[in-house]
Amino acid sequence: MSKEIKNVDMVIIGGGPAGITAAIYAARAKMNMILLENQILGGQVRSSYTIENYPGFKNIEGSELADLMVEQARNLGANIDEADPLVNVKLSDEHKEIETDKYIYITQSVIIATGATPRKLPIKNEEKFNGKGVHYCAVCDGAVYGGSVIGVVGGGNSALEEALFLTKFASKVIMIRRYDYFNGEKTTMEEVLKNPKIEIMYKWELVDVDGDRFVERAIIKNTDTGEQKELQLDAVFGYIGTEPKTELFKDYITLDDRKYIITNENMETNIRGVYAAGDIRQKQFRQITTAVADGTIAALAAEKYIAGLKKI
Structure with missing residues (x-):
């Protein structure tokens, strides 16, 4: 059976802060x-326990902020479909086609805001214990480890924030850090350092995890001496960076060597009428505020592009 074809002005792919912001601007402009x-x-924002650096809120849970963004977009008339997975795309200067399970959208502009996914821990038993002691979202999975010993791997803000969150449940959180420093915000680092439930193991890296049906221990190695030893713990949460979700677009859109989409300051890709916003694109800083800015610029640029087409 052939799929129904729908003609629209704009397709936004991805519902994180960048995509939702683009939808807010597009809806206010009365675009189809x-x-x-x-x-x-809500994207990765929804998995953040607490957010203290988003203007207008002294402190807000990530899920609450995500809900407010979605509510605002819908109240303005944004058309959001959560139940129709993306299947394929065809992108060129002249033709833009977005295929989902149910429909084929022929559109004048596309905003790619699919974001990034946590990078998997590079250990042999990752797949075996994924979801059984190896995790990447403390808000999603931390509560099942009440009274347990939990390892956290990573050295950026995400690792620090999630370690703090996990102390709500764990009897002890062990941070496994391959260097002797962290890269997070000073206030967050200070909180981690003074938390009595958190132990930091500088200059150690995770080699693997092991156990019967679930993780029971971690094998770690000292980065100076090469010494290996086992840690008895019940789970390991990894925060070692992210990987962009660009697989569907790689045949059309120019990517950098890390597979992030290359854009100019107006969020324009190498294809006219196709934009990228948020964590999916090549940039130095990846914050909620920068994603929102990207979504704003992409939507305004797309609106201007569509207006120009209608004058032809």
Whole structure:
């Protein structure tokens, strides 16, 4: 059976802060648009326990901020589809086609805001214990480890914030850090250092995890001496960076050597009428505020592009 074809002005792919912001601007401009997100609206923001650096809020839970963003977009008339997975795309200067399970969208502009996914821990038993002691989202999975010993691997803000969150449940959180420093915000680092439930193991790296059906121990190695030893713990949460979700677009869009989309300051890609916003694109800083800015610029640039087409 052939799929129904729908003609729209704009397709936004991804429902994180960048995509939702683009939808807000597109809806306010009364554009015929749709936002496609078949996983979770709010993106990585939703998995943040607490946010203290978003203007207007002294402190807000990530899930609450995500809900407010989605509510605002919908109240403005944004068309959001959460139940129709993306299947394929065809992108060129002249033709833009977005195929989902149910429909084929022929559109004048596309905003790619699919974000990034946590990079998996580079250990032999990652796949065996994924979801059984190896995790990447403390808000999603931390509560099941009440009274347990939990390892956290990483040295950036995410690792620090999630370690703090996990102290709500764990009897002890062990931070496994391959260097002798962290890269996070000073206030967050200070909180971690003074938390009695957190132990920091500088200059150690995770080699592997092991156990019967679930993780029971971690094998770690000292980065100076090469010494290896086992840690008895119940789970390991990894925060070693992210990987962009660009697989569907790689045949059309120019990517950098890390597979992030290359854009100019107006979020324009190498294809006219196709934009990228948020964590999916090549840039130095990846914050909620920068994602929101990207979404704003992409939507305004797309609106201007569509207006120019209508004058032809």
